[in-house]
Amino acid sequence: MSQTATVSRAGVIEVLRQRAYKIRRHALRMGEVQGQGYVGQALGIADVLAVSYFHALKLDPKNPDWEGRDRFLLSIGHYAIALYAALIEAGVISEEEIEDYGSDDSILPMSGMADYTPGMEITGGSLGHGLGIGVGMALGLKRKESTSRIFNLLSDGELNEGSTWEAVASAAHWKLDNLIAIVDVNDQQADDRSSTVLNYEPIADKWVAFGWETYRVDGNDLEALVEAFDSALASDSNKPRVIICDTLMGRGVPFLEERDKNHFIRVDENEWSVALKQLDEVYGVQ
Amino acid sequence: MSAKKKLKTSAMIASIAGEDQPTTAAPFGHALVEAAGKNPKIVGMTADLGKYTDLHIFAQAYPDRYYQMGMAEQLLMMAGAGMAREGFIPFVTTYSVFASRRAYDFICLAIAEEKLNVKIVSALPGLTTGYGPSHQATEDIAIFRGMPNLTIIDPCDAVDIEQSVQAMVDFDGPVYLRLLRGKVPRVLDRFEGYQFEIGKAKRLLDGEDALIISSGLMTMRAIEAADELREKGTNVAVLHCATIKPLDTDTILAEVRRYPERPVFVAENHSIIGGLGESIASLLMKEGVSVKFNQIGLPDEFLDAGALPTLHDRYGISTKEVIKTLKQHVA
Numbered sequence: 050m051s052q053t054a055t056v057s058r059a060g061v062i063e064v065l066r067q068r069a070y071k072i073r074r075h076a077l078r079m080g081e082v083q084g085q086g087y088v089g090q091a092l093g094i095a096d097v098l099a100v101s102y103f104h105a106l107k108l109d110p111k112n113p114d115w116e117g118r119d120r121f122l123l124s125i126g127h128y129a130i131a132l133y134a135a136l137i138e139a140g141v142i143s144e145e146e147i148e149d150y151g152s153d154d155s156i157l158p159m160s161g162m163a164d165y166t167p168g169m170e171i172t173g174g175s176l177g178h179g180l181g182i183g184v185g186m187a188l189g190l191k192r193k194e195s196t197s198r199i200f201n202l203l204s205d206g207e208l209n210e211g212s213t214w215e216a217v218a219s220a221a222h223w224k225l226d227n228l229i230a231i232v233d234v235n236d237q238q239a240d241d242r243s244s245t246v247l248n249y250e251p252i253a254d255k256w257v258a259f260g261w262e263t264y265r266v267d268g269n270d271l272e273a274l275v276e277a278f279d280s281a282l283a284s285d286s287n288k289p290r291v292i293i294c295d296t297l298m299g300r301g302v303p304f305l306e307e308r309d310k311n312h313f314i315r316v317d318e319n320e321w322s323v324a325l326k327q328l329d330e331v332y333g334v335q
Numbered sequence: 336m337s338a339k340k341k342l343k344t345s346a347m348i349a350s351i352a353g354e355d356q357p358t359t360a361a362p363f364g365h366a367l368v369e370a371a372g373k374n375p376k377i378v379g380m381t382a383d384l385g386k387y388t389d390l391h392i393f394a395q396a397y398p399d400r401y402y403q404m405g406m407a408e409q410l411l412m413m414a415g416a417g418m419a420r421e422g423f424i425p426f427v428t429t430y431s432v433f434a435s436r437r438a439y440d441f442i443c444l445a446i447a448e449e450k451l452n453v454k455i456v457s458a459l460p461g462l463t464t465g466y467g468p469s470h471q472a473t474e475d476i477a478i479f480r481g482m483p484n485l486t487i488i489d490p491c492d493a494v495d496i497e498q499s500v501q502a503m504v505d506f507d508g509p510v511y512l513r514l515l516r517g518k519v520p521r522v523l524d525r526f527e528g529y530q531f532e533i534g535k536a537k538r539l540l541d542g543e544d545a546l547i548i549s550s551g552l553m554t555m556r557a558i559e560a561a562d563e564l565r566e567k568g569t570n571v572a573v574l575h576c577a578t579i580k581p582l583d584t585d586t587i588l589a590e591v592r593r594y595p596e597r598p599v600f601v602a603e604n605h606s607i608i609g610g611l612g613e614s615i616a617s618l619l620m621k622e623g624v625s626v627k628f629n630q631i632g633l634p635d636e637f638l639d640a641g642a643l644p645t646l647h648d649r650y651g652i653s654t655k656e657v658i659k660t661l662k663q664h665v666a
């Protein structure tokens with residue numbers, strides 16, 4: 050019997066909770082190095098990344114280009130700080146790189162790019178590319194008769210782009226059951242709340258109407274996430290899957306959770322240490 | 336780990352201003368508010384980058400004339416075309432990369448082909464962010480120069496931007512302007528009587544040893560370089576060519592011919608492919624003008640991420656590097 054089969058559900062969640070804590074911590078430390086960064090987003094998406102990297106994805110940390118891996122596409126280049134944190138926690142990137150985050154010639158540039166960082170599959174940043182690339186990769190995997198899957202993390206802002214919806218239609222048309230979209234609905238874009246910039250609700254209804262197997266969960270609830278990922282991966286339908294995750298920017302650091310929401314959450318110079326301390330307290334680490 | 340402290344990537348809102356340089360905050364936003372007070376047809380439209388293109392100043396002054404179109408650049412251009420068809424003067428804003436790369440077809444057919452009165456104002460032209468190729472519009476002029484009917488403006492500073500807003504309102508037709516936003520240096524008010532005019536190049540400094548023809552922020556660099564070289568006895572002229580298209584061929588030819596022995600440098604915050612440099616080179620060739628000719632511009636590469644000062648040095652467009660290039664070619 051495999052070891053994981055004997056681990057209780059509560060045990061699984063507790064392990065993921067620790068991973069999410071560490072992801073948040075790595076991200077805050079990178080933010081502290083630069084004195085800036087998209088830490089609000091990173092704190093918000095940490096639980097989703099913990100479930101992705103430590104529950105759902107097939108990967109070999111020592112060989113990030115392993116042909117048999119699941120591919121995780123980050124189209125939102127500005128979320129790189131969050132993915133770096135997950136890749137560090139997964140052992141793909143060395144923790145020492147944190148000290149160089151965003152500095153000249155660092156392998157961790159502020160916006161995620163494929164040729165800088167191991168484990169970064171695509172160059173993001175021009176928003177609305179990821180899902181379309183995902184369609185092509187999912188078609189390619191099927192052509193190769195591979196059992197690997199494509200995950201694409203996209204933002205609620207990316208739902209504004211026409212290119213995203215071209216890909217949504219195409220994936221359903223091609224019955225890409227090996228493609229899993231994860232949408233971070235943090236209700237935030239560059240200028241304002243997403244609902245104010247361009248209201249996309251009801252989001253789930255739109256994906257359903259386009260022919261996707263659709264889940265919508267609290268993206269900061271590990272149990273709900275695990276259930277959604279498990280169902281999405283176990284399902285034998287021939288539809289592509291989408292897991293829509295409602296998240297809270299700044300999650301895990303109380304004073305940031307309460308701060309006025311903004312595309313760039315404000316963190317003053319003296320607040321980084323406070324943020325780390327509050328995070329430790331929330332997770333009961335002294 | 337190296338002891339030397341590495342420079343950090345400048346934020347998206349990085350200013351290109353030097354440390355004690357005089358600056359103006361959000362010159363575009365304030366100038367547009369002023370113009371809108373005189374002309375009720377002006378409206379502002381953006382693709383989720385109002386705050387990042389200084390259009391938020393306009394939005395605060397005229398909330399009912401401000402259209403947040405969402406992060407949808409193709410729609411932004413089509414909707415701008417529609418507004419213009421109904422007689423309004425839309426100022427549409429996004430980043431230069433997204434205007435030029437993503438929205439090209441929509442600008443070309445929906446706007447330029449019909450000569451519609453849409454003003455496309457885009458931030459982060461050339462190398463003005465350290466975020467890497469996704470945000471560095473190193474080839475936007477090359478992309479747009481081939482589009483018939485489109486006027487292209489590359490302002491130097493806050494003075495140019497303020498004056499160009501009114502000039503764009505007075506001009507009937509599509510315009511693409513490369514915006515400097517945030518805290519923008521004020522450079523040109525040192526030149527008495529300077530006035531931005533669409534389609535006109537302006538001589539700012541005279542000198543018989545070398546001629547720099549420049550646009551955008553490179554005019555600021557050219558002036559700084561000329562000031563420094565003058566102290567050492569080398570006299571460099573600067574011709575500021577803020578309109579890239581249509582090119583002010585008469586002024587450029589006259590200026591080049593004034594001192595036929597003078598080496599010519601074209602300096603631009605853009606790839607050496609398809610920009611002002613090639614535009615002037617082909618003009619000189621066609622007119623049979625033979626001069627020593629050099630380009631100061633970005634290499635034909637996807638550029639690095641990093642701190643802006645590091646990158647401006649690395650790619651040869653900092654004042655220091657401009658001076659180096661000039662010295663190599665001027666006796």
Ligand SMILES: Cc1ncc(C[n+]2csc(CCOP(=O)(O)OP(=O)(O)O)c2C)c(N)n1
Nearest residue numbers: 174175176204205206237238239312383406
């Ligand atoms: C095609 C494109 N248009 C505009 C931008 C500029 N931009 C960067 S992030 C952003 C907001 C997008 O929304 P979202 O990803 O939901 O933002 P967040 O939740 O991080 O605030 C915008 C407009 C971009 N990177 N790409």
Ligand SMILES: [Mg+2]
Nearest residue numbers: 204205206237
């Ligand atoms: Mg968002």
